[in-house]
Amino acid sequence: MENIKKGLGTKPIMSLKARYIWNNGEFIPWDDAKVHVMTNALHYGTGVFEGIRGYFDNNQLYIFRLKEHVARLLNSVKMYGFGIDYSEEELSRAIIETLRKNEFRVDLYIRPLAIKGVGPIGLDIRKLKTEVFIIAMPYGKYFEKEGIEVTVSSWKRLSGQTVPILAKVTGHYVNSVLAKLEALNRGFDDAILLNEQGRVCEGSGENIMAVKDDTIITPPLSAGILDGITRRSLMEIAGDAGFSIVERDMERSELYTVNELFFVGTAAEITPIFKVDGRVVGSGDIGPVTLKLKKLFTDVVKGRIDKYKKWLKPVW
Ligand SMILES: Cc1ncc(COP(=O)(O)O)c(C=O)c1O
Known part of the structure; x- marks a missing residue:
């Protein structure tokens, strides 16, 4: 959490790391969230993702339009026929739990990522597991300028x-x-x-x-x-x-x-x-x-x- 505290200034906080990342139902330390080079998504771009913001104000942390973002993620999965082991409710709950586990009390960017995992070289993704990560980090402005x-x-x-x-x-x-x-x-x-x-x-x-x-x-x-x-x-x-x-x-x-x-x-x-x-x-x-x-x-x-x-x- 030190890096999060360090970021709490008046300057925009760009992406800073957090303590835990959610991976297939478990929390793992940030530095352990690694993938193998044979991960299919690295070779062929076979991953779907979302970008969601969390806003901290008046001692409350809100996730903006969580339902719509999770629904869009699942629609992306469907359009590509990737398959995923988690329902809309499970993913929404996992996102909220990730924020709680990291004890965030700052503005955030949340990146759910579902990628086709390790497999042989080739384009047949049917048997490959969809690995799911939920990454959340303190975040400020995307553009530092006013205009x-x-x-x-x-x-x-x-x-x-x-x-x-x-x-x-x-x-x-x-x-x-x-x-x-x-x-x-x-x-x-x-x-x-x-x-x-x-x-x-x-x-x-x-x-x-x-x-x-x-x-x-x-x-x-x-x-x-x-x-x-x-x-x-x-x-x-x-x-x-x-x-x-x-x-x-x-x-x-x-x-x-x-x-x-x-x-x-x-x-x-x-x-x-x-x-x-x-x-x-x-x-x-x-x-x-x-x-x-x-x-x-x-x-x-x-x-x-x-x-x-x-x-x-x-x-x-
Ligand atoms: C290509 C593209 N267009 C538009 C948007 C804006 O979409 P949203 O408001 O859902 O973040 C994004 C960001 O996700 C994007 O990557």
């Missing part, structure tokens, strides 16, 4: 005709890594990926929203996005707050003239985009709609708005 500069990637987002893109699969993320690396190497903070039709899709690990003429616009599922839980939550919060919000395809060129633009996702939360491909977005600062949503979202995840407490699972 970021992004570029449209030369890599297109994987198509739904190539892989089941609604699944959150480790192998799919080479696409995100390529886009992110390209952006970083060109001096940007992140990338926006277009789909194969050239329409706006999403960030390397975030969904995207824009504000144009007082309307919030976000690409639809049919654009090939990941069905983000933050995106869905924000659509509901924004609608309840009286904003008009539409899901529709966006042209790349629209990115350059919208009033506000921001990424949404578990890791990124709500991150304003100040520049796209060198063009300033709106005033070049956080816009009024983004600011309002950011404040509302913080209140929601910290359990300060009764209406949305149904989205929070208390740990303690």
Whole structure:
């Protein structure tokens, strides 16, 4: 726990390790959570995962939308036909127990990971065990800056005709890594990926929203996005707050003239985009709609708005 305590400053806490990791029903010390080089997932990307946040406030630790994340994990398993030995209830309970066992009292990132285990070289995964890990760690901001500069990637987002893109699969993320690396190497903070039709899709690990003429616009599922839980939550919060919000395809060129633009996702939360491909977005600062949503979202995840407490699972 010392490293956790050390992280408790005013600076953002990036990923720090914890004491225990849950592995197939047992707690093991962090340093013992290792896999063999013949693990199938290392070779072929045969793993599914989730990213979940835990928020600590007012002496309470809440998990944001645990049910939806576990459901998405199991849907990813189903889409790939991986098989897994644990039910939604068992996985949810294991996640809560992992936080309790580590005695966390800080903001967290939780990473459930289910991978195809050790087996012979080859693509027949039918007989391979699905190894499940639940990793949780103190975590701060994904982007250290208040607002970021992004570029449209030369890599297109994987198509739904190539892989089941609604699944959150480790192998799919080479696409995100390529886009992110390209952006970083060109001096940007992140990338926006277009789909194969050239329409706006999403960030390397975030969904995207824009504000144009007082309307919030976000690409639809049919654009090939990941069905983000933050995106869905924000659509509901924004609608309840009286904003008009539409899901529709966006042209790349629209990115350059919208009033506000921001990424949404578990890791990124709500991150304003100040520049796209060198063009300033709106005033070049956080816009009024983004600011309002950011404040509302913080209140929601910290359990300060009764209406949305149904989205929070208390740990303690
Ligand atoms: C490619 C991609 N898109 C969107 C998201 C946002 O989804 P969520 O809000 O469920 O974290 C993520 C993060 O999980 C992602 O990796």
